[in-house]
Amino acid sequence: MPHTAPTTVTSFIDGASVAPAGEPLPVSYPASGERISELCEADAAEVDRAVSAARKAFDHGPWPGLATDKRQDVLLKIRQTVLDHVDELALLECLNTGLVLRELKDRHVARAAYNFRFFAEFIGQMAGQVYGQNPAYQTVVTREPVGVAGLIAPWNAPLALASMKVAAAIAFGNTCVLKPSEQTPLALARFVELLHEAGLPDGVVNLVNGRGAVTGQALVDHPGVDLVSFTGGTETGRQIMASAGRRLVPTTMELGGKSANIIFDSADIDQALNGALLGIFSNNGQQCLAGSRILVQRSIADDFIDRFVARTERIRVGDPMADDTELGPLASEPHMRRVLGYADIATSEGGRLLTGGQRRDDLGDGYYVKPTAVMAPNNDARVCQEEIFGPFASFLTFDTVDEAIALANASTFGLVSYVWSNDLPTVMRATSEIRAGVVWVNTPMMRELRAPFGGYKDSGVGREGGEACRDFYTEPKTVSIPTAPLALRRLGDN
Numbered sequence: 001m002p003h004t005a006p007t008t009v010t011s012f013i014d015g016a017s018v019a020p021a022g023e024p025l026p027v028s029y030p031a032s033g034e035r036i037s038e039l040c041e042a043d044a045a046e047v048d049r050a051v052s053a054a055r056k057a058f059d060h061g062p063w064p065g066l067a068t069d070k071r072q073d074v075l076l077k078i079r080q081t082v083l084d085h086v087d088e089l090a091l092l093e094c095l096n097t098g099l100v101l102r103e104l105k106d107r108h109v110a111r112a113a114y115n116f117r118f119f120a121e122f123i124g125q126m127a128g129q130v131y132g133q134n135p136a137y138q139t140v141v142t143r144e145p146v147g148v149a150g151l152i153a154p155w156n157a158p159l160a161l162a163s164m165k166v167a168a169a170i171a172f173g174n175t176c177v178l179k180p181s182e183q184t185p186l187a188l189a190r191f192v193e194l195l196h197e198a199g200l201p202d203g204v205v206n207l208v209n210g211r212g213a214v215t216g217q218a219l220v221d222h223p224g225v226d227l228v229s230f231t232g233g234t235e236t237g238r239q240i241m242a243s244a245g246r247r248l249v250p251t252t253m254e255l256g257g258k259s260a261n262i263i264f265d266s267a268d269i270d271q272a273l274n275g276a277l278l279g280i281f282s283n284n285g286q287q288c289l290a291g292s293r294i295l296v297q298r299s300i301a302d303d304f305i306d307r308f309v310a311r312t313e314r315i316r317v318g319d320p321m322a323d324d325t326e327l328g329p330l331a332s333e334p335h336m337r338r339v340l341g342y343a344d345i346a347t348s349e350g351g352r353l354l355t356g357g358q359r360r361d362d363l364g365d366g367y368y369v370k371p372t373a374v375m376a377p378n379n380d381a382r383v384c385q386e387e388i389f390g391p392f393a394s395f396l397t398f399d400t401v402d403e404a405i406a407l408a409n410a411s412t413f414g415l416v417s418y419v420w421s422n423d424l425p426t427v428m429r430a431t432s433e434i435r436a437g438v439v440w441v442n443t444p445m446m447r448e449l450r451a452p453f454g455g456y457k458d459s460g461v462g463r464e465g466g467e468a469c470r471d472f473y474t475e476p477k478t479v480s481i482p483t484a485p486l487a488l489r490r491l492g493d494n
Helices: 044-059 068-084 086-097 101-123 158-171 186-197 212-221 234-245 269-285 298-312 333-348 401-409 424-433 466-473
Strands: 024-029 034-040 129-131 137-145 148-152 175-179 205-207 227-231 251-254 260-263 293-297 352-355 372-375 392-398 416-420 438-441 474-482
Touching (some): 044 148, 044 205, 044 212, 068 086, 068 101, 068 158, 068 186, 086 158, 086 186, 101 158, 101 466, 158 466, 175 212, 227 234, 234 251, 260 269, 260 401, 269 298, 293 298, 298 352, 298 392, 333 372, 333 392, 392 401, 401 424, 424 438, 466 474
Parallel strands (some): 148 175, 227 251, 260 293, 293 392, 372 392, 416 438
Antiparallel strands (some): 129 137, 352 372
């Protein structure tokens, strides 16, 4: 298997790669299980160096005070540099994640580039506020960057999701320290190098690598970090938020999901079928916004589920670098075994395995599984309540709109939901009453960066998006100025 993975991945601090040190951690290619690189874990001292570099760049560097058009120039240069290296970045991401190379080129790297274009355009349209209702004063509200951001990215779509955080943080004048997952450091290590090749000043973006309990904890606890943005699992999010809260550090948390994908009998069934398959099996099924609970109205359930299963069994599972592959391997062997374990959990609770639930041993030592679907006994089953985070769909049936909405909301999560119906009253009722941060109607996943993205309940705190990121990565400052000299009371002047 040809690849260009670096032998060793280290931190990148103050514009330069750090010499190898720290505990070595293996980096593997999920399609073969082969060890392809080694990660040098950053300890608390190395994290301190990274935060200190970011602090210096914020307190004394040009970036926070740079004119908006100058910052826009750098962001747009970064966008072009990412696009110029699309093949390189996609290959590194594929080697690390096992995601389909074609999808990485067309969607993930393209999205990373667009993130910088979007925020370059957004900051060019920002405006302050002026209040003149009190004729004696003019009150002006401006926004200033907060400081040093600790950005913690997940392993399931490292480049697309980390670049969103980086682009937002630096667009508003902050500096940052980025910590990828220890499983997937390759593309982001090269990405941070490319930021500097595009002209980003030293210290504005720093990279540290390592496990959450070591590197991540040191970053969250560091007194030089002013805010933390995390995307990942709910339990880890709770720990990070608790640690940050002890220092009153603001956080955004994009966490887990168990999203309901509701198929009403008033839907375009062919479109709904295509959307349901994409909603659970794209990105190798490893995405927090997957439509993993598929609720189908009873009058169409048998036909819809039969067609879903037939299509699932024809999904092309294989080499993520092959042009015709639709589903690659899962990210790691422990994760593969966890996902497959839910097939036994489903049957032990009275569910019925419809298809899949097994490893694809015919594809070598990679972490390949058969895409899986189960008929759940009820919504209380673990396969309907716990985030599996793989190509694993759980089916339930319902009779009425009331029942569908109740099932959708009977979850500790509330990230996204999908509604398939061509009946306007049904759509309006569902979108109004579903307790989720995002509701997609008659469409699979789409991301409108201008709009807030985030979840209710255990799916997170805060939002990402244009104005949401502005509110998080800037501090509002209110300045009141008298419009004429004031006649002040003269205390103590007898």
